[in-house]
Amino acid sequence: MELSKDRVLPITGKVQHYAWGGYYYLPKLLNIQVKKGETYAEFWLGTHERGSAEVKTGPEQPVSLKAYIEKYPGQTLGEKAAKTFGRLPYLLKVLDVKDMLSIQVHPSKEDAQIAFDAENERGIDLASPKRNFKDNNHKPELMLALSEFWLLHGFKSPRALQGVLREIPELHFLVPIFGGDNYKKLYRHVMEMPQPQVDRHLKTLLDRIIPHYQNGKLNKDKEDFWAARAALTYSQEDHIDRGIFSIYFFNLLHLQPGQAVFQDAGLPHAYLEGQNVEIMSNSDNVLRGGLTPKYVDVPELLKHVKFEATIPDIITGKPADAETLAYPTPAPDFELSRMQIAKGQSKTLVSHSAEIFLIFSGSAEVAENERIGFKRNKGEAWVTFDGATSTIMALEDTIIYQASIPGMY
Numbered sequence: 214m215e216l217s218k219d220r221v222l223p224i225t226g227k228v229q230h231y232a233w234g235g236y237y238y239l240p241k242l243l244n245i246q247v248k249k250g251e252t253y254a255e256f257w258l259g260t261h262e263r264g265s266a267e268v269k270t271g272p273e274q275p276v277s278l279k280a281y282i283e284k285y286p287g288q289t290l291g292e293k294a295a296k297t298f299g300r301l302p303y304l305l306k307v308l309d310v311k312d313m314l315s316i317q318v319h320p321s322k323e324d325a326q327i328a329f330d331a332e333n334e335r336g337i338d339l340a341s342p343k344r345n346f347k348d349n350n351h352k353p354e355l356m357l358a359l360s361e362f363w364l365l366h367g368f369k370s371p372r373a374l375q376g377v378l379r380e381i382p383e384l385h386f387l388v389p390i391f392g393g394d395n396y397k398k399l400y401r402h403v404m405e406m407p408q409p410q411v412d413r414h415l416k417t418l419l420d421r422i423i424p425h426y427q428n429g430k431l432n433k434d435k436e437d438f439w440a441a442r443a444a445l446t447y448s449q450e451d452h453i454d455r456g457i458f459s460i461y462f463f464n465l466l467h468l469q470p471g472q473a474v475f476q477d478a479g480l481p482h483a484y485l486e487g488q489n490v491e492i493m494s495n496s497d498n499v500l501r502g503g504l505t506p507k508y509v510d511v512p513e514l515l516k517h518v519k520f521e522a523t524i525p526d527i528i529t530g531k532p533a534d535a536e537t538l539a540y541p542t543p544a545p546d547f548e549l550s551r552m553q554i555a556k557g558q559s560k561t562l563v564s565h566s567a568e569i570f571l572i573f574s575g576s577a578e579v580a581e582n583e584r585i586g587f588k589r590n591k592g593e594a595w596v597t598f599d600g601a602t603s604t605i606m607a608l609e610d611t612i613i614y615q616a617s618i619p620g621m622y
Contacts, residue, residue: 216285217270220601221581224278224569224594227264229255235309238488242307242573243592252311258569258594258616259304261495266569268596278596282567291599294566294618303547305569305616306491307359312446313439314484315505316365316456316463320517321478322351325498328513342508347497353544354493355528357473357551359573362487363433365463367480367523368396374522377436377461383418384461397520403458404502404511415453419444436461439485447504456503459483464525473528473549475542479519490573490614494546536560541619550615554607561604564597565621575611580604 228239234254240247243256257264260279267275278301286295294302320328329349337344356364368374371394378384378391391399403411419441425431426441433439440460447454463481466474476482481502500514501507530538533550536558540549554560554577562568570579571594579595580586581603588608589595597603599621605613 214270214276214281214284216288219270219581219584220564220598221579221586221603222596222598223269223587223589224258224266224596225275226256226258226266226571226594227261228253229257229264231255233310233312233314235311235488238309239307244590253309255309256307257304258306258571259495260301261304263497266594266596287599289567289598291566291621294599294621298546298618300495301567302495302545302618303616304493304495305549305571305614306493307488307571308356308484308491309488310362310484310486313443313486313504315499315507316459316481316483316502318481318500318502318514318517319352319354319476319478319496320346320498320500324478324517325349325351325496329498343510345498345500345510345513350494350496350498351478352494352496352498353478353542353546354476354491355473355540355542355544355547355549356476356484356489356491357540357549358468358470359488359490360470362468362489363439363485364466364468364474365439365460365481365483365485366466366474366476366525367464367482367519368462368521369464370522370524374462381418381436381461383414383421384458386414396522397515400459400462400518400520401515403455404515406455408452408455411455412453415444415455415457419448419453419457433486434465434467436465439465443504447506454503454505456483456505459502459504464523466525466527468527471529473530473540474525475528475544477543479517480523481518490549490571492547492549492616494544537615545619548617548619550617552605552611552613552615554605554611554613556607556609556611559604559606561602562597564599564601564603564617566599566618568597568618569616570595570597570605571614573612573614576608577611577613578606578608580606
């Protein structure tokens with residue numbers, strides 16, 4: 214493939230059809246036909262191994278954005294980002310969470326490198342379902358709610374967790390184990406508990422709350438609602454998913470559209486319901502803690518969990534200019550911004566590395582310098598490479614999400 218003279222180019226993303234996804238939200242956003250019975254869980258824009266975007270560099274067929282950047286790292290990422298990361302370091306997503314996702318923890322960059330090398334030395338195949346570390350990277354994430362969104366996010370405060378353990382009769386046995394603030398002892402106890410004991414403790418709880426759930430008598434702002442739903446979704450005939458304990462241990466957050474949270478290494482979390490736009494480091498490293506049929510490696514999980522209370526930090530964005538809200542995080546790999554451009558107005562940008570743009574609503578004409586541009590409608594995206602000057606002209610009131618690498622000036 215040849216290097217295009219253009220540095221502002223249309224791209225198409227990749228839809229992922231995981232079982233927990235919804236049926237209509239992403240097809241409506243992306244203007245694609247719905248296949249009966251098909252789920253549409255995530256829309257990816259990036260260079261991930263399992264779903265790179267494609268870039269249109271000329272009249273020929275589109276090429277993989279991953280392959281294009283790998284061939285021309287300096288011209289696309291810029292010398293600084295190419296030297297720092299060696300690839301596009303982020304992945305931009307839109308998620309439609311119909312069914313709850315697994316409880317997850319992600320490793321730090323240093324721990325990921327050590328564990329990735331160790332699994333390689335043990336000869337564990339990268340495709341093995343018992344492989345924990347698919348790469349040597351960390352996976353911090355920022356999620357921004359597009360609808361009302363429910364999630365679990367870090368351990369409750371000592372007082373709140375004590376209150377829940379005392380309030381729920383079937384969890385009273387955990388009060389002395391927690392002892393007021395011993396998160397590690399509490400979590401280790403339920404994660405290492407023999408399965409027959411898990412079943413015995415949780416069956417009594419579930420027998421009590423599931424009928425209320427099925428009769429519509431539980432509210433989403435109570436842990437019982439999600440515990441009942443988790444049991445009906447994930448528990449199998451021969452055992453109950455121990456991740457149900459964690460629903461009572463973690464903060465239950467209810468975000469409104471426009472609110473965001475950042476989830477760094479070691480912070481346990483799980484998405485429960487709703488739609489969001491998410492930006493994350495380009496990694497597959499996930500350590501699961503339940504609410505999943507997938508592999509759960511408890512000893513490895515416990516090495517990476519931060520056993521401390523989390524006070525949720527709800528991010529509402531900081532104005533970067535008249536049209537743009539930025540959602541900065543401590544992660545060096547990415548930054549998410551939201552632009553709102555009124556019909557007939559234009560915005561000129563200079564890119565300092567590879568930046569990805571997605572039209573969430575509306576439509577726009579996108580042009581590099583004074584050249585003839587291209588139109589992008591709702592659900593369509595484009596990329597700008599290092600040094601590009603581009604102008605976005607809104608053809609109607611338009612909302613755009615922008616992914617970039619901070620500090621590349």
